[in-house]
Amino acid sequence: MSNYKLxxxxxxxxxxxxxxxxxxxxxxxxxxxxxIKYIDLGFxxxxxxxxxxxxxxKLKEIYKKEREIxxxxxxxxxxxxxxxxxxxxxxxxxxxxxxDALENYPITENEIAIEYKKYFKYCVINDYF
Numbered sequence: 001m002s003n004y005k006l007x008x009x010x011x012x013x014x015x016x017x018x019x020x021x022x023x024x025x026x027x028x029x030x031x032x033x034x035x036i037k038y039i040d041l042g043f044x045x046x047x048x049x050x051x052x053x054x055x056x057x058k059l060k061e062i063y064k065k066e067r068e069i070x071x072x073x074x075x076x077x078x079x080x081x082x083x084x085x086x087x088x089x090x091x092x093x094x095x096x097x098x099x100d101a102l103e104n105y106p107i108t109e110n111e112i113a114i115e116y117k118k119y120f121k122y123c124v125i126n127d128y129f
Contacts, residue, residue, distance in 0.1 A: 006062050013062065017055045019047040067105055076107055080115040089116060090123035 014020065018036070021044040022028040028046065032038060038046045047055050070079060079102065084090070087097040095116050099109050123129065 006066055009062055009065075010059070013055070013058050017047065017051045017058075019045060019051070019055055021045055063104070071105070076105075076111060077115060079105065080107060080112055081119055084112075084116060084119045090120055090128055 018033060019041075020031045022031055023044045028038075032046075033048075037049045039049045039052055041047050041052070041056075074082070080098070083098040083101045084095070087095075087101070089095050089098060095112055098112055098116075102112065
C-alpha cells in the first residue's frame with residue numbers, strides 16, 4: 001500500500017495545522033507553541049483546538065483519496081483478500097475485523113462474506129494454517 005499513500009500531503013497538512021505526535025509531557029512541551037490550546041486526538045496526536053474540525057475534515061479527504069487509489073490499483077477482491085489475510089480469518093473464522101477495516105470502502109459485508117469462502121478454500125489448498 002505504501003506506493004500510493006499520500007504521506008507528503010499528510011505531512012503538509014500536519015505542518016500547516018500545527019498538528020504533531022508526542023508521547024509524554026516532555027515531548028509535548030518541546031513541540032507546543034506558547035499560548036495555543038491543544039486537544040488530544042488519540043494515539044499521541046495533538047492538535048490546536050481551533051484547528052481541530054478543519055484538520056479532521058482535510059485528513060478525511062486525504063484518506064478518501066488513498067482509498068480511491070487503492071481501489072483503482074487493487075480492486076475490491078485484492079483489498080478484501082489483503083484484509084482477510086491481515087486478520088488471519090482462515091484461522092479465526094471471524095470476518096468481523098475485516099468488515100470493520102473496510103467500513104469506509106464501498107465494499108459490502110456480503111461481498112466480504114462471498115470472498116471469504118473463496119479465500120478460505122485457497123488457504124486450505126495452500127495449507128495456510
